[in-house]
Amino acid sequence: MPSVVALGHLLMDIQLYLADKPDVGEAALVGELRYGGGGSASNFAVAARRLGLASAIITSVGFDGFGRVLLEELMREGVDISRVKIVIGQQTGTSFLLVYPSGDVKVFEYVGASEAVEPKDLSDAAFKGFDHLHITMYRLDTAVHAARLAKKLGLSVSVDPGRIWSARGLDYLRELLAEADYLLLNESEFRALLRGDVGEAFGLGIDMVIVKRGPQGATAYLRSGEIFEAWGFKVEAVDTTGAGDAFDAAFLAALLEGRGVDYALRFANAAGALKTTRKGARSSPTREEVEKFLATRNI
Template identity: 40%
Template sequence: MSRVICAGHLNWDVTLRVDSLPDPDGEATVESSVGAGGGSAANVASGLVGLDVPTALLGSVGDDEHGASAVAELASKGVDCRYVVDVDDGPTTVKYIVVDAAGEVFVLGAPGVNEAFDADDLPTDALADADHLHLTSQAPETAAALAHKATELGTTVSFDPGRRIGDRGYTEALRLVDYVFLNDREAATALGEAAEHNHSATGGNGGAVGDALDETTLVVKHGPKGAEVRDGDERHVHPGYPVDAVDTTGAGDAFASGFIAARLAGRSYERALAIANACGALTAAEPGARTQLSWRRLDDLLER
């Protein structure tokens, strides 16, 4: 039995490290190029198993070399991949991640089949047996259907909708979940600029998305400045950890892994934020989207 099921993107990432991000009509030098499994749901699943939380993945890949490699990599880490759908009429989604010397990132996506799965690909008994469902960016109707099923079964749900929260039609899903993960830019989009620092003011500032978040606990990630939980009128804050960022790819996914693992263990919001920020900091300090998380590796940061 998996304690957590992650549903969303499973990709193949090609990470290009460059000396600088070029201006329009400019050029940069590629210092290294590395291919590896990626995708937000897959990254969170990998992080959770590193933190000793049995986790399964619901997603989809093409019937090709990239898909086989991405699934094999996750399975080798201990992620249950039985609910990953093989699609024979399309390619695995490939993301080209460009990282400069300061760790800043931009992403180019090649279309693929990472949203070809649907809610019916996850058996009801698997969701009923799970303690938690974590949703990441996916087809809005799939996210809503999964959230409905989980709610009916009494399974708690978190959602990290990603950078397209404002234009993907996630309102129905957002109304159903227990936690929503947002970074500062996404929070400003979802809540409206005026409401970003006042969760109680979401209605009327963020439109339909803001209204959908009124009854939801927000977990807002401030990057190197830490993170906070906004639970109604209560706020819980952690300042984060000072690290030299090498590659911020996947840091938000690692944060989600730490927060979910901590809450499942019964930790307070303050402790969950400390653990989540430590996971994000470790990932930002190393190249690649999937730093190997473990409680042993977190100890030094958590003792500060």
């Protein structure tokens, strides 16, 4: 089976499901409170494992209760945690998420111990035996070092910068993106980072830019000039947290298995859509669930 290693955050998500959307200064009732694992890299690692890939994560947590719970959860999912750094004296990173009735989410993130992995902590051994490295927002020096090590060993590399990295602009990420094969963005990140111009990415050496548009589908722009598009799926969304990570895992899984870009987009759109019908960042679907979903839509 293909194998992937993810670099990024492992966080405890505290999710507040609101009954309505209050304005500033107003109060709102919380219909449900949930705790669970989160952080884009760990969401990706779990999603990839459920799709049948071997997966591992490079990250860090505090020496505390949250950290222990998060590591136990990853082990239950079959994710390799041997590259997780345990930090004494810092709290495990935590995200506070407001989930609105529409399923849209507002995120407040406390990084805490999440970015303690330094370049000196990584060597070739962290990547040997893997096919692909997926990088989400992390400390930039570590991300660049990881990408260079992975490329040297023949791994393909993808980057999903997320909102915060994308908002910092292309110059901030230029050194990292020069090592990437795939760049995965949602529509707002596409505008913020590339100003809607894929040529900026191709100029850095990236082979493919994938733009995720939720229920409107997704588009893959290739350096060759080819463009692939796939329609999205209308579902009853209850929580969009982690949907982009589920998409990333499914898209890259399909490519690593030798599937074409058109199939990879459809497979990823289905995985992302299914994720939004379930609460929690880690509720991504299995391969069987995605294939059944596609079969019912004659795709």
